[in-house]
Amino acid sequence: MPSSRYTVSDVMTHTAIAIGRDAPYKEIVALMDEWKVSALPVLEGEGRVIGVVSEADLLPKEEFRGVEPRPEEFPEAAKAGAVRAGELMSSPAVTVHADASLAEAARIMARRKVKRLPVVNGIGMLEGVVSRSDLLKVFLRNDEEIAAEIRRTVLGGSAALADLDVAVVEGVAILRGALPDRALVPLLARAVRAVEGVVDVRMDLDGQSS
Numbered sequence: 001m002p003s004s005r006y007t008v009s010d011v012m013t014h015t016a017i018a019i020g021r022d023a024p025y026k027e028i029v030a031l032m033d034e035w036k037v038s039a040l041p042v043l044e045g046e047g048r049v050i051g052v053v054s055e056a057d058l059l060p061k062e063e064f065r066g067v068e069p070r071p072e073e074f075p076e077a078a079k080a081g082a083v084r085a086g087e088l089m090s091s092p093a094v095t096v097h098a099d100a101s102l103a104e105a106a107r108i109m110a111r112r113k114v115k116r117l118p119v120v121n122g123i124g125m126l127e128g129v130v131s132r133s134d135l136l137k138v139f140l141r142n143d144e145e146i147a148a149e150i151r152r153t154v155l156g157g158s159a160a161l162a163d164l165d166v167a168v169v170e171g172v173a174i175l176r177g178a179l180p181d182r183a184l185v186p187l188l189a190r191a192v193r194a195v196e197g198v199v200d201v202r203m204d205l206d207g208q209s210s
Helices: 025-035 075-079 102-112 132-140 143-155 182-193
Strands: 039-044 048-054 116-120 126-131 164-169 172-177 200-205
Touching: 025 039, 039 126, 048 116, 102 116, 102 132, 126 132, 143 164, 143 172, 143 182, 172 182, 182 200
Parallel strands: 172 200
Antiparallel strands: 039 048, 116 126, 164 172
């Protein structure tokens, strides 16, 4: 049972705001405010990503204002005296490739506790940026579009599923009809849930709700 093949390239912002390693602190803050972003890639040379400056990297300057920073006790205090992107950035950058799945990008964000990922090519050159809100764009797909994809990619490829149809209401896929082989239920549910934009899956097979 095939599934959706949405990738990062389908939802990412292709025009990314970035800075060089010599960008000063106040310029970084101003760019974040102007473009309403929480992090900026730091580039070197022709556009290779060498790090990322995030709001978390900037906050120690305020956090330790008026007190003596003690890096041995608070590692983040080392950035309180930084004034350039090269000193502030987290490096190496946590990145993702344009052909990565949305699920893979979401896992990286969750595991590394970041809100945005620079999108790079095979040699580390910046191609764009993907954010948490970008990954949620698939849930803006309309119900008819989602239902049509389920019919085409999940139900349409198997004779065993020929007597099933699907309706989608507010992202919830509701499968109805006859399914002689109930062993297919978990496989069917997993395949439908893998279609981008599906919020949940419900089944009414031969009048039996599940």
